[in-house]
Amino acid sequence: MSTPQSTLDSVPEPRSTGPMVAALLAVPCGEFALLLADKIANRSKAMETLVYGTGKWIPGATGSGPGGAIGPYSGKETIALAVWLLSWAALHAFLRHSSPSITRSMRIFLIATILITVNFIDPVADVTFAFVNWFPK
Amino acid sequence: MNESLSPTSVPQAAESAEVRQLSRRISVAQAWLGAGLLLLWPLFNLWHPSNFPWHATLHALSAVGMVVFGSYAGHHAIYLMRGAASRLPAIRRLSLWCVGLSALAVVSGNWAYMPYRGTGGARQRLLDTAPFFHNVLMEFKEFICLMPLPLYIGAAFLLWYYDTRAAQDQRIASVIGVLLITAWAFLIAGAIAGMSIAKVQFL
Numbered sequence: 001m002s003t004p005q006s007t008l009d010s011v012p013e014p015r016s017t018g019p020m021v022a023a024l025l026a027v028p029c030g031e032f033a034l035l036l037a038d039k040i041a042n043r044s045k046a047m048e049t050l051v052y053g054t055g056k057w058i059p060g061a062t063g064s065g066p067g068g069a070i071g072p073y074s075g076k077e078t079i080a081l082a083v084w085l086l087s088w089a090a091l092h093a094f095l096r097h098s099s100p101s102i103t104r105s106m107r108i109f110l111i112a113t114i115l116i117t118v119n120f121i122d123p124v125a126d127v128t129f130a131f132v133n134w135f136p137k
Numbered sequence: 138m139n140e141s142l143s144p145t146s147v148p149q150a151a152e153s154a155e156v157r158q159l160s161r162r163i164s165v166a167q168a169w170l171g172a173g174l175l176l177l178w179p180l181f182n183l184w185h186p187s188n189f190p191w192h193a194t195l196h197a198l199s200a201v202g203m204v205v206f207g208s209y210a211g212h213h214a215i216y217l218m219r220g221a222a223s224r225l226p227a228i229r230r231l232s233l234w235c236v237g238l239s240a241l242a243v244v245s246g247n248w249a250y251m252p253y254r255g256t257g258g259a260r261q262r263l264l265d266t267a268p269f270f271h272n273v274l275m276e277f278k279e280f281i282c283l284m285p286l287p288l289y290i291g292a293a294f295l296l297w298y299y300d301t302r303a304a305q306d307q308r309i310a311s312v313i314g315v316l317l318i319t320a321w322a323f324l325i326a327g328a329i330a331g332m333s334i335a336k337v338q339f340l
Contacts (some may be wrong), residue, residue, distance in 0.1 A: 015299065016304060017308060019298055019299075020296070020299075020308070020309060020312045022292055023291040023292075023295055023312070023316070024291065024312055024315070024316065026287070026291070027284070027287050027288055027291060027316075027319075030287055031284060034280055034283065034333060035280070060247060060248065060251050063251065064255075064256070065255060065256055066255045066256050066257060066258065067251055067252055067255050068250075068251040068252050068253065068254040068255025068256070068258055069251055069254065069255075070247050070250055070251055070253055070254075073247075073250065073279065074247070076280075077243075077247075080283065084287050088291075094151065094221060100224065102308045102311065102312060106311070106312065106315055109315065109319075110177065110315070110319075113319060117281060117284075117323075119277070119285060120277045120280045120281060121273065121277055122272060122273055122276050122277075123273070
């Protein structure tokens with residue numbers, strides 16, 4: 001028969017919140033990389049070629065005719081995927097034994113996600129990402 | 138005065154049990170009817186006058202599946218964030234479905250995007266007739282529709298990593314809830330944008 005003490009013993013030790021924060025904040029990192037890759041690729045043909053080059057491993061990335069091709073979007077997907085996974089791995093390794101504030105992390109996550117998402121609306125990004133025009137063509 | 142619905146006699150009790158059984162059957166039939174009708178919507182892509190009916194059908198099926206499973210997961214997530222740890226088993230199952238469906242939606246989205254950009258494709262027709270739908274709506278949709286996948290993977294990872302602790306630590310439950318609700322917001326926004334574009338030009 002279980003006693004109150006044995007019930008207490010069965011409750012697992014609390015773990016650090018670092019892995020939660022890592023899983024949470026890696027997503028806006030990847031989303032921001034996606035946004036930046038899009039804006040940089042739109043800046044010039046050379047930049048677009050650079051971004052496109054990273055995505056040519058995806059089946060259908062190249063092609064022509066009515067069947068078409070994914071095109072430079074494949075590179076943007078690749079960059080976002082790589083940044084998301086790398087930032088998640090790095091944040092997880094860095095934070096796994098620490099316990100950052102969950103409330104603050106969730107606020108950062110929500111604000112960053114909203115701000116980045118709004119910038120996917122082109123008329124908004126034309127203003128906020130005007131700085132890409134400083135990049136050489 | 139007794140206002141409860143509890144039966145007062147044996148025949149009444151028997152009839153109440155029958156009515157309950159019939160009500161349950163009607164509820165189940167309603168759910169299946171709803172699911173069947175909802176599935177017809179993407180399946181009608183097969184009869185579109187297009188050279189790419191399978192591309193459109195597979196993408197639409199995965200997208201509608203995501204709306205259903207993602208909304209159900211988001212519904213449970215609201216209760217989870219309010220402390221109902223009993224929702225975790227359902228959320229565990231739904232998260233895995235959502236990971237699979239969102240991966241399929243991204244892959245089939247790439248597949249549909251190819252003829253969309255192809256010679257004489259929907260992009261060209263939109264730019265000629267209704268440029269807003271490509272320049273703003275499609276440019277927005279093609280990016281935000283990628284977001285549910287990492288969010289669902291993050292939620293599924295935390296459910297696996299923290300295992301039973303998720304039921305005892307409200308912080309873990311809240312983070313999983315936020316991930317699921319954010320994924321739902323992205324997928325609904327993407328679905329609305331996608332359906333709006335497909336109403337103007339299909340593949």
